[in-house]
Amino acid sequence: MITSQQDLLIRLQASEQQASSGQSANYSKSWFKCLNGQRPVLVSAPHACRHQRDGVEKMAEEFTAAFARILAQQTNCHAIFTTNKTTEDPNWVLRGEYKKAINEMVEKNHIGFLVDLHGMTNRHNMGLAIGTMRGRSCPGVDIKSVFLREGFALTDIDDLPPKVARKMAVPIGANKGADENENWRRLVIDHPLFTGGLRNHTVTRYATEELGISAVQIEIASVARIVQQGKTEDWPYEYSGNTKAITACVRGLCALIEENS
Numbered sequence: 001m002i003t004s005q006q007d008l009l010i011r012l013q014a015s016e017q018q019a020s021s022g023q024s025a026n027y028s029k030s031w032f033k034c035l036n037g038q039r040p041v042l043v044s045a046p047h048a049c050r051h052q053r054d055g056v057e058k059m060a061e062e063f064t065a066a067f068a069r070i071l072a073q074q075t076n077c078h079a080i081f082t083t084n085k086t087t088e089d090p091n092w093v094l095r096g097e098y099k100k101a102i103n104e105m106v107e108k109n110h111i112g113f114l115v116d117l118h119g120m121t122n123r124h125n126m127g128l129a130i131g132t133m134r135g136r137s138c139p140g141v142d143i144k145s146v147f148l149r150e151g152f153a154l155t156d157i158d159d160l161p162p163k164v165a166r167k168m169a170v171p172i173g174a175n176k177g178a179d180e181n182e183n184w185r186r187l188v189i190d191h192p193l194f195t196g197g198l199r200n201h202t203v204t205r206y207a208t209e210e211l212g213i214s215a216v217q218i219e220i221a222s223v224a225r226i227v228q229q230g231k232t233e234d235w236p237y238e239y240s241g242n243t244k245a246i247t248a249c250v251r252g253l254c255a256l257i258e259e260n261s
């Protein structure tokens, strides 16, 4: 088990640094990694590095590979995550190398549940957006309770404050006021922007429809995911998320994996 919040944050940061130091500026033949465990659950992070969608380069979703690694260590589940820039968007293409690897891992290890991790910005005023394809991707699985136990609050989409405009989006810091620092607690299920794959060829949809297993897509806001990050080409601010939010998120994910295997 995770011994302390401090220990968890240090391990996440180290894991992310290891991941980002391996990222080259160029495309590489090897761009994702599979870790095998004993527990029949697979955690996936398909957007951990820069990727292309229909030829347009998209940002990396920082710390999602670090989350996948830590969850695999903590729960002994299997993990797959990107390790390098790629022209394939595994959450967009119908098939592809990443989905093929998932198929092989699921068959070989009798995996019955897939958790697909993504990163969203804080502009949506919520900490977690859980996509279940309106319940179709994981019928009978209680996704929310593990997070509610950790301090997240189930929120109706109608109760969300309006999305922050891109040009107004600055990191949530201690100086931004207590109200904003509590935004991370909001958890929305099947937000129209994050349904898990009603229209697109997501990893979640692939797992559900092609592999016949339960799956869920979990979008984690920066505030609940990024321990500490310097300025990048995508985001010209140094940024640290909320330690309480990050810890609650990891603990909730560990429980989700342990209780559904």
Ligand SMILES: [Zn+2]
Pocket (backbone or CB within 6 Å): 047, 061, 091, 117, 118, 119
């Ligand atoms: Zn994503």
